[in-house]
Amino acid sequence: MLTRTNALSLTDQLSERFAERIRSRLLAPGARLPSVRDCARQHGVSPHTVVAAYDQLQAQGLVEARRKRGFYVRDAAVRPAPPPNAAAMVAAPPIPADASSLIRGMFHRPSAKPQPGMGVFPPDWLDSTFMPAALRRVTAGPVLQELSLQYGEPAGDTALRRSLSQKLLGINVPAAPEQIMTTIGATHALDIVSRTLLRAGDPVMVEEPGWAIEFARLEALGMRILPVPRRADGPDLDVMARYCSAGDGHRPKLFVSVSVLHNPTGYSLTPGSAHRLLQLANQHDFHIVEDDTYSHLAPDHATRLCALDGLQRTIYVSGFAKILAPNWRIGYLAAPPALHARLLETKLLTTLTTPAIFERALAWCIDQGQLRRHSERIRVRLDAARQRTVKLALAAGCSFVSEPAGLFGWVETGVDTDALTQRLLDEGYLIAPGSLFHARRPPDTRMRVNFATAQDAQFWKVYARVREELR
CATH class of the missing domain: 3.40.640.10 (Type I PLP-dependent aspartate aminotransferase-like (Major domain))
Structure with missing residues (x-):
């Protein structure tokens, strides 16, 4: 949630949050921002704060207002360069969204929590002598x-x-x-x-x-x-x-x-x-x-x-x-x-x-034979993590599109996972939305989870709550 500080007003914090996601393409060109009322409720602020934040984004050339339809992300091809006072926003570690920022996400985690959207094993799994x-x-x-x-x-x-x-x-x-x-x-x-x-x-x-x-x-x-x-x-x-x-x-x-x-x-x-x-x-x-x-x-x-x-x-x-x-x-x-x-x-x-x-x-x-034995240990540990993650996902109302195997699960959520990604990032969790795995990034209700990093019961509780709010 946004918090009042002497350094940044609530309006500036909200504006920066959306600006960061637009620049890292987590919000793609043409995407509609949440309505003023929905955004105010999600972030615990007044509608006036949201309107002021959206106005800042419009002044920076990141979004455009469409009469009686709301605010939409502008196409990067016609977006003007960010103003000088936006340097702090540009320098912030990007949140994974498109392919290139997904790579950078391996170095800049959104929080210390387990991240179900990551594409690698946790470091402690790979530790060896x-x-x-x-x-x-x-x-x-x-x-x-x-x-x-x-x-x-x-x-x-x-x-x-x-x-x-x-x-x-x-x-x-x-x-x-x-x-x-x-x-x-x-x-x-x-x-x-x-x-x-x-x-x-x-x-x-x-x-x-x-x-x-x-x-x-x-x-x-x-x-x-x-x-x-x-x-x-x-x-x-x-x-x-x-x-x-x-x-x-x-x-x-x-x-x-x-x-x-x-x-x-x-x-x-x-x-x-x-x-x-x-x-x-x-x-x-x-x-x-x-x-x-x-x-x-x-x-x-x-x-x-x-x-x-x-x-x-x-x-x-x-x-x-x-x-x-x-x-x-x-x-x-x-x-x-x-x-x-x-x-x-x-x-x-x-x-x-x-x-x-x-x-x-x-x-x-x-x-x-060290690599072979190490791989065998990883497979045993992954099998246990997969079983736990599947139980948690099913209990949270998900279904699996394919039989769970290997490192990743292909999960049906029933909601737009681009929108789900936005909401879960506010909670400190990174997921990999289904649109990422298509060449043209169409809306998708599936997400990919990493069995090694998605066996956290707290994540699935937050996921279930946010999904119900979206539904």
């Missing part, structure tokens, strides 16, 4: 100087690529060390593939709902996004076939897919759907990028396109930020031999190389 031991081992003696004072292997540390080759064999993906390239996280691997195989304006098929950051990344590169509905068994192949039947210059060149423990639904690809998808790729000559970010949480026998295809038309991408060490920033890709040289050239042009010290330490963690 073997990672410091691995670093001490790698940096002992002259090795530290050797690895620090020269660029490493362009494709990545040789020891790590050998370890990754053996690791991939465990999930039936045949990749020689020469086919593997390390990257600065899995997102960097996806970026290397896009920059190598695509040019601005090229159509790219992406699953929907899907990863908000992937939509934003491709749009920033100038690609044309073709949403493909994600079903329980895999992508909608009929929709993909229609895209592929377009005329020359309009056919997609790439499909980006999360086959196993899809974000946000938790779906996993079935063998039948995988075979038909590979047939479609061969028929229409497009590549498939298989993002296996959640491989450490999934069974080894899960269906993967790269295992069935043998890395002929597929490219495998994964990383270790989710399960092991977010700040080590180690990801990798495995590609067909014919593409390796082109992909490596893109890596050299963007980052030169990757830090060998962390890569050598990770190789030790893999070879000693």
Whole structure:
């Protein structure tokens, strides 16, 4: 709630709250602000205070008044620059909303409370003794100087690529060390593939709902996004076939897919759907990028396109930020031999190389079985958290769109989750509204919850109260 202080009036506090959300795109262009009466009730202030705050936002060019309809967020393209006295508002940590601010949200939490909308495990889940031991081992003696004072292997540390080759064999993906390239996280691997195989304006098929950051990344590169509905068994192949039947210059060149423990639904690809998808790729000559970010949480026998295809038309991408060490920033890709040289050239042009010290330490963690045992402990803990979260969500009146699996749950709330996000932020909780997981951000009544951070009973009590108020 807003509180009276000598520093800022209630009007200024309310105005800043809305301004911050508009600039971080939590309130999208065209969104309607709450009515004066509703806003006054929600924030415990007088209607006069709300009118004054809305007038301030209008003076800053952030909103516009529409006669007899209320106040609406102005389009950024026609919004004037903020006045000099708004510097304090701009400098404040943005609240996660669109893809880029969602990333920044990993560093600026809205409160100390558990955040159900986060995309990562809590830090205490990842705490271990073997990672410091691995670093001490790698940096002992002259090795530290050797690895620090020269660029490493362009494709990545040789020891790590050998370890990754053996690791991939465990999930039936045949990749020689020469086919593997390390990257600065899995997102960097996806970026290397896009920059190598695509040019601005090229159509790219992406699953929907899907990863908000992937939509934003491709749009920033100038690609044309073709949403493909994600079903329980895999992508909608009929929709993909229609895209592929377009005329020359309009056919997609790439499909980006999360086959196993899809974000946000938790779906996993079935063998039948995988075979038909590979047939479609061969028929229409497009590549498939298989993002296996959640491989450490999934069974080894899960269906993967790269295992069935043998890395002929597929490219495998994964990383270790989710399960092991977010700040080590180690990801990798495995590609067909014919593409390796082109992909490596893109890596050299963007980052030169990757830090060998962390890569050598990770190789030790893999070879000693430490990563495998750590992943097993995380899975056991996540299973318990998932069961608790599901019970709390159901008791709060939610339903699950898909069978709960992996790290995320895809939850039906029955109300507009963009509006729900606004209200829960006032309570100190961040959720991930369903609109984030669509390329064009249409209104949605679903939200994604992180099972590891949503097992807080107090959150679900607040959620149930706020949802009833919205209904």
